[in-house]
Amino acid sequence: MNRLKNSKTDIPPNEQSIESIFTVCIQNEMRVCSIYKQFAVFFANEPQIRCFWAELAGEEKLHAKILRDIQKAISSEHLCELPNNHLFQDIQMATIFLDKCHPETVRTLDDAYEMAHEIEFSEINPIFKLLACSFIQKETRKKTLIAQLSNHQNKLSKFTNTFGDKNFRKEIIAKHP
Secondary structure, three states: OOOOOOOOOOOOHHHOOHHHHHHHHHHHHHHHHHHHHHHHHHOOOOHHHHHHHHHHHHHHHHHHHHHHHHHHHOOHHHHOOOOOHHHHHHHHHHHHHHHOOOHHHOOEHHHHHHHHHHHHOOOHHHHHHHHHHHHOOOHHHHHHHHHHHHHHHHHHHOHHHHHOOHHHHHOOEOOOO
8 A cells, every 4th residue: 555545644656755754754744733732722621731731732742843943954866765664664654654644532541641642652663763863973963863762752651650540530520611
């Protein structure tokens, strides 16, 4: 399957390139940012929870900026090259996965947590890490990015310690605007 079926980011096979990979990944990071911003709105009456989601949204926006900056630094000849087929398939799967994430279905804090957990531990972050580390030359910058990504994911892993167990989270109702 070389086309993203029913996806918001559909790239025909003749347009697949390193540049299109970056474009789709940047769009995916911004889609996740948007989901987390919606979560912040849903829990606006709970300041600590709102701040948590707003912070994660900001980090997703930063991921998109990092990818944009890397993309700008790559030569136009290299951007036109064909991507690794496995990488493109992983990006297709990540995009299709995001197409199934509908924040409007979130009813409780636990629903938001579960959706975010699925997002953070899907292919999206490994693809970000692979792209960033493949095109960044400085080892120190690579290590910093890997540490930032690990801290980003760990925030969600520590969610239960901060915001209670599953049963408690189910009692915190999302308020849709």
